[in-house]
Amino acid sequence: MRVLRYIGKRMLFIGPQLFGITLVSFFLVKLIPGDPAVMMLGPLATESTLAELRTEMGFDRTLPEQFFIYIKNLVLHGDLGTSWQTTRPVTEDLFLRMPATLELITLGLLLGLLIGVPLGVGAAYLKRGIVAKFSDYYGLLAGALPDFWLGLVLIFLFYTILGWVPAPLGRLDFFIIAPPTVTGALLIDSLLDGNWSAFTSAAGHLLLPVITLGLISGGPILKMTQSTMDRMLESDYSRYEEMCGLPKSVIVRHALRNSLPSVVTIVSVLYGFLIGGAVLVEIVFSWGGAGQYAVQGVLNADINPVLGFVFFAAVLSLIIYLIVDLIYFAIDPRVRG
Amino acid sequence: MATTPEPSTILNIEGLHVSYPVYETAPVRALRGIDLQVREGENIGLVGESGSGKTTLARAIMQLISRPGRVDSGRIEFAGRDLSKLSEEELRAIRGDDIAMVIPNPRTELNPLVTVGKQIANVARYHLSLPRKEADAMAMAMLDAVQIPDPKRRFKAYPHELSGGMAQRVVMAIALICSPRFIISDDATSGLDVTVQTQVLELLQDLVQQQGASMLFITRDIGITAHYCHQVAIIYAGEIVEIADTASFFDNPQHPYSVMLLSAFSHNPKLRGMWSKPEELIENAEAGGGCLFAGRCVRASDTCLKEHPKMRSIRPGHGVRCHHPVER
Amino acid sequence: MTNSQGGGANGSTPRRDILAGSGPRADERRIDVYLSRLRYLLDVLRARPLFAVGYVIVATVILMAVFAPLIAPYPPETANPDDFLQSPSWRHLLGTDATGMDIFSRILYAPRIDLTIAIAGTAISAVVGSLIGATVGYYQEVGGVPSFFSGFVMRSADVLQAFPVFVFAIALVAIFGQSLQSIIAAIAFLNIPIYLRLMRSQVMSIRRMRFVEASYVAGTPDRYIILRHVIPNSMAPVLAQLSVNIGWSVLLTAGLSFVGAGVVAPTPEWGSMIASGFQNIITGQWWPSVFPGIALAITVFGFALVGASVEVLADPARRRAMAGSMRERRVKEA
Numbered sequence: 001m002r003v004l005r006y007i008g009k010r011m012l013f014i015g016p017q018l019f020g021i022t023l024v025s026f027f028l029v030k031l032i033p034g035d036p037a038v039m040m041l042g043p044l045a046t047e048s049t050l051a052e053l054r055t056e057m058g059f060d061r062t063l064p065e066q067f068f069i070y071i072k073n074l075v076l077h078g079d080l081g082t083s084w085q086t087t088r089p090v091t092e093d094l095f096l097r098m099p100a101t102l103e104l105i106t107l108g109l110l111l112g113l114l115i116g117v118p119l120g121v122g123a124a125y126l127k128r129g130i131v132a133k134f135s136d137y138y139g140l141l142a143g144a145l146p147d148f149w150l151g152l153v154l155i156f157l158f159y160t161i162l163g164w165v166p167a168p169l170g171r172l173d174f175f176i177i178a179p180p181t182v183t184g185a186l187l188i189d190s191l192l193d194g195n196w197s198a199f200t201s202a203a204g205h206l207l208l209p210v211i212t213l214g215l216i217s218g219g220p221i222l223k224m225t226q227s228t229m230d231r232m233l234e235s236d237y238s239r240y241e242e243m244c245g246l247p248k249s250v251i252v253r254h255a256l257r258n259s260l261p262s263v264v265t266i267v268s269v270l271y272g273f274l275i276g277g278a279v280l281v282e283i284v285f286s287w288g289g290a291g292q293y294a295v296q297g298v299l300n301a302d303i304n305p306v307l308g309f310v311f312f313a314a315v316l317s318l319i320i321y322l323i324v325d326l327i328y329f330a331i332d333p334r335v336r337g
Numbered sequence: 338m339a340t341t342p343e344p345s346t347i348l349n350i351e352g353l354h355v356s357y358p359v360y361e362t363a364p365v366r367a368l369r370g371i372d373l374q375v376r377e378g379e380n381i382g383l384v385g386e387s388g389s390g391k392t393t394l395a396r397a398i399m400q401l402i403s404r405p406g407r408v409d410s411g412r413i414e415f416a417g418r419d420l421s422k423l424s425e426e427e428l429r430a431i432r433g434d435d436i437a438m439v440i441p442n443p444r445t446e447l448n449p450l451v452t453v454g455k456q457i458a459n460v461a462r463y464h465l466s467l468p469r470k471e472a473d474a475m476a477m478a479m480l481d482a483v484q485i486p487d488p489k490r491r492f493k494a495y496p497h498e499l500s501g502g503m504a505q506r507v508v509m510a511i512a513l514i515c516s517p518r519f520i521i522s523d524d525a526t527s528g529l530d531v532t533v534q535t536q537v538l539e540l541l542q543d544l545v546q547q548q549g550a551s552m553l554f555i556t557r558d559i560g561i562t563a564h565y566c567h568q569v570a571i572i573y574a575g576e577i578v579e580i581a582d583t584a585s586f587f588d589n590p591q592h593p594y595s596v597m598l599l600s601a602f603s604h605n606p607k608l609r610g611m612w613s614k615p616e617e618l619i620e621n622a623e624a625g626g627g628c629l630f631a632g633r634c635v636r637a638s639d640t641c642l643k644e645h646p647k648m649r650s651i652r653p654g655h656g657v658r659c660h661h662p663v664e665r
Numbered sequence: 666m667t668n669s670q671g672g673g674a675n676g677s678t679p680r681r682d683i684l685a686g687s688g689p690r691a692d693e694r695r696i697d698v699y700l701s702r703l704r705y706l707l708d709v710l711r712a713r714p715l716f717a718v719g720y721v722i723v724a725t726v727i728l729m730a731v732f733a734p735l736i737a738p739y740p741p742e743t744a745n746p747d748d749f750l751q752s753p754s755w756r757h758l759l760g761t762d763a764t765g766m767d768i769f770s771r772i773l774y775a776p777r778i779d780l781t782i783a784i785a786g787t788a789i790s791a792v793v794g795s796l797i798g799a800t801v802g803y804y805q806e807v808g809g810v811p812s813f814f815s816g817f818v819m820r821s822a823d824v825l826q827a828f829p830v831f832v833f834a835i836a837l838v839a840i841f842g843q844s845l846q847s848i849i850a851a852i853a854f855l856n857i858p859i860y861l862r863l864m865r866s867q868v869m870s871i872r873r874m875r876f877v878e879a880s881y882v883a884g885t886p887d888r889y890i891i892l893r894h895v896i897p898n899s900m901a902p903v904l905a906q907l908s909v910n911i912g913w914s915v916l917l918t919a920g921l922s923f924v925g926a927g928v929v930a931p932t933p934e935w936g937s938m939i940a941s942g943f944q945n946i947i948t949g950q951w952w953p954s955v956f957p958g959i960a961l962a963i964t965v966f967g968f969a970l971v972g973a974s975v976e977v978l979a980d981p982a983r984r985r986a987m988a989g990s991m992r993e994r995r996v997k998e999a
Contacts, residue, residue, distance in 0.1 A: 024824055028833075029836065146916055146936070148923055149954065243432060243433070244433035246459060279831055294829070298926075299925065309832065
């Protein structure tokens with residue numbers, strides 16, 4: 001019951017926050033130079049056709065009016081406008097591309113967790129050994145390597161030289177038919193469809209970009225886990241447990257449980273960041289993700305994709321933070337009050 | 338005529354020196370040559386002010402002096418075993434099981450994410466190798482023994498939901514559940530209301546007596562020792578300056594510091610003033626190599642500044658470390 | 666002052682003065698204080714040699730930027746089409762790219778742009794962010810109009826930080842046109858919230874301390890309190906953040922250039938170099954992309970290490986622990 005009340009309170013804030021974000025991004029994007037009418041019709045269009053198009057698209061109205069129309073469409077019809085580059089509604093484009101990005105990010109962060117948490121725990125526990133040293137270097141290195149560069153290096157090693165993975169051209173081999181979209185995540189959809197060849201193809205294409213993201217995100221996860229575990233192991237209750245003669249494995253297990261909130265925090269921050277931040281990796285692997293979509297929009301003054309992406313990303317971030325707070329609720333009895 | 342056998346010494350500390358190195362200055366000497374014996378079934382009270390080394394001694398006994406602090410020299414024997422020679426595994430088996438500590442202000446020392454019942458049960462579970470259900474039952478019984486009302490509900494409570502007095506009882510339960518032979522109570526009632534303090538102390542003494550265990554009762558309040566201890570030891574600046582059977586001590590305290598402590602409770606302001614030096618006159622005489630208390634002592638002479646006093650026996654069961662003890 | 670009870674030493678020992686400005690210890694020269702700080706630094710560096718590596722890297726990169734024209738064998742923007750895509754050799758130490766430009770020379774020239782952008786951007790964001798953050802933190806709990814203003818600033822920072830970082834950066838560059846200044850502006854803008862929050866939380870905790878209250882009660886103007894008391898005591902985490910931030914800004918600049926929204930070709934910049942070598946990697950010519958990436962990674966690595974060392978030095982407890990263990994080892998060896 002307390003949980004529902006808590007969620008309800010948070011819901012109240014989401015509305016104004018989304019409004020604020022949409023407002024800022026709208027006026028930000030409108031500042032980008034470039035006449036969309038000219039871009040859409042080409043340089044040879046006549047002035048009258050340009051004027052016609054402008055009226056049709058509502059570019060001749062005042063900015064606040066345009067914003068109001070945008071909001072109206074969004075709230076009443078769920079319409080995010082159309083991209084003049086793809087000539088499709090933005091919502092359609094995003095439904096195609098967001099799952100691609102999300103599948104990539106989720107798997108990448110899972111790998112980051114698998115790398116970062118054990119190493120972090122090990123480094124905190126075995127303060128002097130080789131594990132600690134390795135974790136030190138890895139943490140610093142992972143924060144220094146450019147992710148797009150790492151992707152390129154991996155492509156060079158595993159595709160160009162070793163030929164172990166398929167070419168980095170998107171999510172599936174071109175000769176494979178995609179399974180019907182249920183979640184948008186190829187791995188899940190192909191399993192649901194029983195389409196084994198699609199599954200292996202999707203997995204093969206996911207391999208390198210996921211490893212890239214996993215290796216890079218493993219760094220901050222490791223550092224956070226290690227520093228939190230260090231703090232927990234130095235804490236009063238860890239010392240007390242040692243005083244009571246509890247076995248080391250129990251003490252470490254308790255410390256880990258107490259470190260979970262910090263790990264959850266860093267993963268959620270990384271997740272929010274990667275929704276837009278994975279764009280470079282997406283470009284390297286021709287992934288067709290949402291970040292790429294938005295970047296193309298900015299570079300070509302195609303406003304609606306950018307707005308739509310920012311809005312979507314904000315919604316996702318807010319949902320993530322809500323989930324994170326619910327996790328805190330579940331883990332920490334002090335939060336429950 | 339049958340002679341009752343002398344109770345054996347359960348804890349024997351000889352010449353214990355502990356120090357903490359500090360960057361770019363002389364190390365802080367927390368304990369300087371502590372000699373202490375505790376016999377089975379006996380409570381010995383250790384009285385000193387903050388910084389006198391009481392907690393360091395407690396931790397040293399449990400072999401928990403952490404870096405950068407270190408034990409410079411000395412032996413600590415528990416039931417005949419030299420604790421410094423034991424492996425980490427053997428020490429782990431002793432802590433909580435044979436030697437247990439009751440700590441003050443336990444809210445920060447209890448794990449905030451684990452129920453108090455579980456925390457008590459865990460100690461029993463791992464030391465006595467009990468299955469979970471039995472350990473839980475033992476913990477429940479323990480909650481009852483420390484007089485926590487409604488133990489069934491309290492078992493599932495978290496530390497932050499308990500009051501100070503209840504948390505203190507939980508910590509006692511944790512310390513006593515494995516029936517340890519030696520219990521260290523480190524200022525266990527500081528921070529509690531006076532009424533609660535008395536309840537807790539009575540309870541602690543009862544349980545300790547029931548189990549036939551010995552106790553090192555560390556406190557800043559000298560008055561308490563009169564009720565609960567067989568022997569009293571006064572510690573100052575890392576040294577034991579007086580040690581005596583309780584009756585002998587309160588009858589006839591010898592060390593000026595002991596008298597100062599006792600007179601602080603006096604209703605007579607003149608008496609209080611007689612034994613403590615005014616603030617402006619207190620000097621740090623440590624560098625001289627003499628008695629550590631000389632700077633604050635109203636009876637200090639030139640000898641006190643130059644010569645470090647040794648512990649000597651004034652009468653049976655009463656030792657004092659002073660050049661000019663107070664004779665009645 | 667006479668002693669009325671018993672013996673006791675005669676009162677010839679010097680008194681400890683309450684005011685540190687006077688008294689015997691004020692004679693200690695300032696140079697001794699600086700020397701002891703230097704000793705700390707050296708001990709910490711010896712305890713963790715990796716930190717020293719960081720300083721060496723940063724120094725090297727800065728020297729590269731300054732002395733590039735003297736060291737580089739070829740001018741960075743001269744394309745020699747006949748020499749395109751040559752693998753590393755003695756003539757071209759790191760090979761040439763698709764237009765025939767020497768990669769080694771371009772790598773040497775690249776820090777000029779990257780460091781300029783990163784340092785300028787970070788400096789601006791640090792100064793602006795810290796000032797706003799300090800003001801906001803100071804007035805947060807005062808109530809009335811100032812605290813409403815604080816609340817507004819914090820909500821705005823929240824909204825700003827909810828933006829996808831990369832898209833925001835590209836949008837800013839698109840708005841201001843693709844130039845050095847706009848990239849610097851974009852980086853500065855993105856980093857302001859970091860310093861804002863950092864300074865704000867520091868200031869809020871310092872403000873509660875007694876010496877600030879004392880100054881307040883004495884009637885010192887707020888401005889003075891903020892500048893002379895609050896800010897100097899809050900500097901430590903900001904300083905540690907600076908170096909790490911510079912490294913991160915270099916990465917961001919490279920990323921922007923990679924996408925085509927950063928530095929314009931043919932200006933040498935590590936990110937755009939990686940971008941132009943992108944296609945070549947698949948066909949097997951790895952050197953146009955790999956070498957700039959290595960240089961980039963090492964640079965960011967160096968700045969991160971320097972930042973980590975500043976973090977240790979700024980915290981008295983940590984620097985003593987680290988320096989202390991070094992001292993112990995030295996004493997044992999002596």
